[in-house]
Amino acid sequence: MTHVFLVGAGPGDPELLTLKAARLLRAAGVVLHDSLVDPRVIAIAGPAARLIDVGKRCGRHAASQAQICRLLVEEARGGHNVVRLKGGDPMVFGRASEEMDALRAHGIAFEVVPGITAATAAAAALNLSLTQRGVARSLHFLTGHGAQGGLPAHDFVSLTKSGGTLVVYMGGETLPGLAAHFIEAGMPPDMPAILIENASLPSRRSVAATIATLPRLHAAQAASGPVLILIGEALGDASEIAAVRSRITHEEEQNIVSVA
Ligand code: SAH
Numbered sequence: 410m411t412h413v414f415l416v417g418a419g420p421g422d423p424e425l426l427t428l429k430a431a432r433l434l435r436a437a438g439v440v441l442h443d444s445l446v447d448p449r450v451i452a453i454a455g456p457a458a459r460l461i462d463v464g465k466r467c468g469r470h471a472a473s474q475a476q477i478c479r480l481l482v483e484e485a486r487g488g489h490n491v492v493r494l495k496g497g498d499p500m501v502f503g504r505a506s507e508e509m510d511a512l513r514a515h516g517i518a519f520e521v522v523p524g525i526t527a528a529t530a531a532a533a534a535l536n537l538s539l540t541q542r543g544v545a546r547s548l549h550f551l552t553g554h555g556a557q558g559g560l561p562a563h564d565f566v567s568l569t570k571s572g573g574t575l576v577v578y579m580g581g582e583t584l585p586g587l588a589a590h591f592i593e594a595g596m597p598p599d600m601p602a603i604l605i606e607n608a609s610l611p612s613r614r615s616v617a618a619t620i621a622t623l624p625r626l627h628a629a630q631a632a633s634g635p636v637l638i639l640i641g642e643a644l645g646d647a648s649e650i651a652a653v654r655s656r657i658t659h660e661e662e663q664n665i666v667s668v669a
Contacts, residue, residue, distance in 0.1 A: 417524015545643035547573030553580020
């Protein structure tokens with residue numbers, strides 16, 4: 410019976426791939442992969458595998474989601490051994506529901522293989538626990554990018570009140586707006602915030618700041634890889650944050666807040 414595997418490729422470092430993902434890749438006839446997937450992970454596929462890049466990065470659409478779904482169904486019907494390889498975990502901001510719906514609609518069986526999501530890769534890279542007893546009792550994964558572009562309509566007040574650790578995916582471009590909304594919602598301007606680019610890869614860079622100062626520092630950083638933003642008291646443990654906090658004067662913060 411035809412079977413499609415929706416496989417998590419992890420955050421980049423090929424060693425963070427699951428054994429199951431590697432086994433399925435080696436056996437794949439066709440691999441449909443995103444552009445964020447590390448070439449070394451794609452290279453695990455056997456020489457006979459057909460590789461199809463359906464990748465899309467913000468603003469540069471290689472294939473629409475509808476086209477990807479159609480392709481998945483076609484390849485599966487063609488009897489090929491199909492692996493749909495997605496960055497991180499397929500079930501976290503991976504549009505897996507559309508693909509599962511399309512497969513279900515055509516009676517094609519599928520299985521999802523989890524991967525390490527960017528949030529946990531970032532936590533590992535920063536030596537930061539995302540939850541902490543008595544400090545951060547919840548963890549929230551947010552998108553920084555609305556379905557129609559721009560900032561999504563999150564409940565910024567509830568998120569701020571939760572006191573949990575906030576992890577923003579796809580938030581590089583909307584960071585100034587995000588920061589302004591959180592501060593307006595009552596978040597203290599000196600709330601620790603860290604941005605990490607290319608978590609798990611040697612090219613990783615991070616900027617430790619506060620919610621008020623991060624947008625300006627990120628703009629200066631000119632990131633070219635995927636970036637993740639982490640916000641919350643749990644991050645106060647990062648040694649970089651302590652240094653940043655003591656450097657920033659109250660006056661500076663006020664200036665930056667009004668710019669944001
Ligand atoms: N399914 C993926 C997320 C896809 S959305 C996962 O579970 O990780 C794409 C966003 O993920 C990027 O905009 C960025 O915010 C984040 N991301 C993915 N890989 C990353 C990495 N190596 N470092 C930092 N952020 C990453």
